[in-house]
Amino acid sequence: MRPFTTLAAVAAPMDAVNVDTDQIIPARFLKYPRSGGYGGFLFHDLRFGDDGSERPDFVLNQEPFRAAQILVANTNFACGSSREGAVYALADFGIRAVVAPSFGDIFHANCLKNGLLPIRLPAATVAALRAALHAAPGGRIAIDLAQRQLTAPGGSSHDFEIDPHWQRMLLEGLDELGLTLTQLAEIEAFEAGYRAARPWRATLMPGP
Amino acid sequence: MTTPRTMFDKIWDAHVVQARADGTALLYVDRHMAHEGSHHAFRDLAARGLGVRRPRQNFATADHYVPTTGRRAADAASPEIAGMIETFDRNMAVTGITAFPLGDPRQGIVHVIGPELGITLPGLVIACGDSHTSTHGAFGAFAFGIGQSEMTHVLATQTLWQTRPKTMRISVTGRLAAGVSAKDVILAIIARVGAGGAVEHVIEYAGATIRAQGLEARLTICNMSIEAGARAGMIAPDDAVYTYLEGRDFAPRGALFAQAVAAWRHLPSDPGAAFDREVALDVAGLAPMVTWGTSPEDGVAITERVPDPDTLAGADERESARRALDYMGLVPGTPLEGLAIDRVFIGSCTNARLSDLRAAAAVLRGSRARVPVLVVPGSTAVKRQAEAEGLDRVFIAAGCDWREAGCSMCVGMNGDLVAAGERCVSTSNRNFPGRQGKGARTHLASPAMAAAAAVTGRLTDVRRLLGGA
Ligand code: SF4
Numbered sequence: 001m002r003p004f005t006t007l008a009a010v011a012a013p014m015d016a017v018n019v020d021t022d023q024i025i026p027a028r029f030l031k032y033p034r035s036g037g038y039g040g041f042l043f044h045d046l047r048f049g050d051d052g053s054e055r056p057d058f059v060l061n062q063e064p065f066r067a068a069q070i071l072v073a074n075t076n077f078a079c080g081s082s083r084e085g086a087v088y089a090l091a092d093f094g095i096r097a098v099v100a101p102s103f104g105d106i107f108h109a110n111c112l113k114n115g116l117l118p119i120r121l122p123a124a125t126v127a128a129l130r131a132a133l134h135a136a137p138g139g140r141i142a143i144d145l146a147q148r149q150l151t152a153p154g155g156s157s158h159d160f161e162i163d164p165h166w167q168r169m170l171l172e173g174l175d176e177l178g179l180t181l182t183q184l185a186e187i188e189a190f191e192a193g194y195r196a197a198r199p200w201r202a203t204l205m206p207g208p
Numbered sequence: 209m210t211t212p213r214t215m216f217d218k219i220w221d222a223h224v225v226q227a228r229a230d231g232t233a234l235l236y237v238d239r240h241m242a243h244e245g246s247h248h249a250f251r252d253l254a255a256r257g258l259g260v261r262r263p264r265q266n267f268a269t270a271d272h273y274v275p276t277t278g279r280r281a282a283d284a285a286s287p288e289i290a291g292m293i294e295t296f297d298r299n300m301a302v303t304g305i306t307a308f309p310l311g312d313p314r315q316g317i318v319h320v321i322g323p324e325l326g327i328t329l330p331g332l333v334i335a336c337g338d339s340h341t342s343t344h345g346a347f348g349a350f351a352f353g354i355g356q357s358e359m360t361h362v363l364a365t366q367t368l369w370q371t372r373p374k375t376m377r378i379s380v381t382g383r384l385a386a387g388v389s390a391k392d393v394i395l396a397i398i399a400r401v402g403a404g405g406a407v408e409h410v411i412e413y414a415g416a417t418i419r420a421q422g423l424e425a426r427l428t429i430c431n432m433s434i435e436a437g438a439r440a441g442m443i444a445p446d447d448a449v450y451t452y453l454e455g456r457d458f459a460p461r462g463a464l465f466a467q468a469v470a471a472w473r474h475l476p477s478d479p480g481a482a483f484d485r486e487v488a489l490d491v492a493g494l495a496p497m498v499t500w501g502t503s504p505e506d507g508v509a510i511t512e513r514v515p516d517p518d519t520l521a522g523a524d525e526r527e528s529a530r531r532a533l534d535y536m537g538l539v540p541g542t543p544l545e546g547l548a549i550d551r552v553f554i555g556s557c558t559n560a561r562l563s564d565l566r567a568a569a570a571v572l573r574g575s576r577a578r579v580p581v582l583v584v585p586g587s588t589a590v591k592r593q594a595e596a597e598g599l600d601r602v603f604i605a606a607g608c609d610w611r612e613a614g615c616s617m618c619v620g621m622n623g624d625l626v627a628a629g630e631r632c633v634s635t636s637n638r639n640f641p642g643r644q645g646k647g648a649r650t651h652l653a654s655p656a657m658a659a660a661a662a663v664t665g666r667l668t669d670v671r672r673l674l675g676g677a
Contacts, residue, residue, distance in 0.1 A: 076404025084355035113357035164230040200468035
């Protein structure tokens with residue numbers, strides 16, 4: 001996984017509440033392999049008209065937001081489906097961090113597995129960030145993951161929280177599965193105790 | 209005395225393989241379920257040169273992409289979609305997972321067949337690469353949706369790293385009126401809590417009304433927990449669950465089953481157990497619900513009018529509601545009842561079990577549908593049972609299209625789509641823009657309400673047809 005340490009980049013505001021993963025990537029694109037360039041599917045039906053032309057009113061079709069690497073969204077961003085394609089699409093488009101008051105739980109987890117940083121901040125702080133980006137498009141947001149700090153275009157800084165486990169994974173670009181595979185002995189010991197304590201669960205386990 | 213624990217606490221604590229000081233835990237996954245949409249995970253697994261560590265604890269079915277007009281990959285709407293089904297069959301053949309492919313009598317929507325086959329059991333941690341995995345919590349399991357990277361992790365290790373969620377108890381009391389069902393209850397709950405109201409929480413549904421619900425109604429309620437943002441939904445198991453599970457294909461048998469039931473009886477939350485949040489809802493006066501907008505939280509009584517965005521609190525909420533009404537082609541103040549519709553979909557993991565089909569058939573019996581109606585059973589087993597009691601003949605006589613089991617028009621991945629601009633009354637769980645097809649306008653409702661809309665061609669208070677209101 002690509003490490004995430006610091007980032008200073010153009011941020012795009014997205015004001016709608018409850019933006020669901022069906023908006024981020026419509027279902028019909030999920031059959032394609034990841035190598036298929038998921039960035040082109042991002043917000044597809046909001047970004048493009050029926051004839052495939054760009055909708056000029058959509059934020060990511062406007063300068064300077066085309067170059068955004070940070071998305072500043074609203075409450076319950078990426079709710080709905082578990083489709084990891086939503087993260088593939090954002091990442092492939094070039095988005096490296098999303099800031100919102102709250103996220104769909106599964107999307108939040110999916111981000112962390114793909115090197116995309118989800119940052120939760122209070123709703124008023126996020127609203128002020130969006131307002132600043134609307135007022136002065138092209139404003140850059142700086143993120144320092146080690147310090148857990150976000151600096152707004154105007155210079156004000158905001159501390160955010162992130163579970164230390166995921167913070168380390170992102171900072172070092174660690175492969176979570178690779179790490180867990182080094183702990184198989186511990187998993188096997190757990191399974192043995194678990195099976196002994198609940199014999200009926202033997203039916204869940206491989207036969208002897 | 210030990211501290212009273214919630215059912216969630218008990219299940220979580222029993223599955224911690226490793227607890228980190230920072231609160232994250234490596235959690236053991238008893239059973240994992242997959243579907244044809246899970247192809248990225250199998251590709252990742254193969255690319256890493258890994259196999260499935262515990263094949264007997266993994267199950268898979270074909271549901272999202274399958275045709276509902278036939279039972280062969282060749283019946284699929286396009287060669288690309290047929291390819292998804294063939295990829296699934298290939299993946300299953302090499303991994304040794306127990307699979308229920310297209311044409312198997314046990315095939316169906318993953319959240320319908322889990323309980324049917326006894327894969328879903330109380331006290332288990334169940335994961336599946338689908339957000340509506342919350343459904344399985346209706347039997348007293350901790351069941352949640354995961355992404356494909358997490359799936360790869362489960363396939364290779366039978367574990368997951370998880371942050372412990374908070375708990376929320378929703379207590380529902382009051383007797384449901386005739387024509388009002390579990391779907392109306394959960395739509396009312398989501399309207400109250402909000403689409404993001406339960407984010408980072410596990411919901412336990414409790415109270416006399418929940419206890420009085422049949423198992424299929426409980427599944428409907430837990431199914432839509434994710435539409436309130438919850439990681440999972442759960443309901444304490446009881447004798448109805450145990451009786452249902454005994455003898456099912458993948459449930460324990462004989463003496464082991466008796467041992468299991470004895471253990472399951474300790475699962476319900478202890479008296480005095482503390483929840484991080486408590487919500488109470490009285491449903492005595494609840495009317496049938498229908499959604500007007502593009503979020504599952506947009507549910508109101510069928511007797512109400514399309515709301516005016518100007519009356520909402522925040523500017524972003526007003527703007528979101530305006531956009532939703534524009535998408536839905538609705539004008540504030542319009543009465544919902546009487547709104548002309550173009551089609552009806554009765555199906556999905558929310559409402560395509562036998563009791564749902566019975567409720568719809570009861571309304572349709574002896575009538576003709578005024579609009580196209582697609583009836584898609586949740587599983588091949590449900591289809592067989594429905595046909596055994598003649599429900600298929602009721603639907604066909606009413607002019608409905610009676611199909612084979614799958615997700616179908618809930619998400620349209622198999623090509624069963626609602627056309628742009630069409631207004632569809634659907635028993636599924638999401639009214640997101642484009643969910644049932646690009647430009648499709650979805651009104652979520654119960655099976656009885658969907659059937660009522662079919663009979664009149666308009667949004668209709670089903671109580672009228674039942675001789676009630
Ligand atoms: S029926 Fe709909 S919600 Fe349920 S699993 Fe299938 S696509 Fe998902």
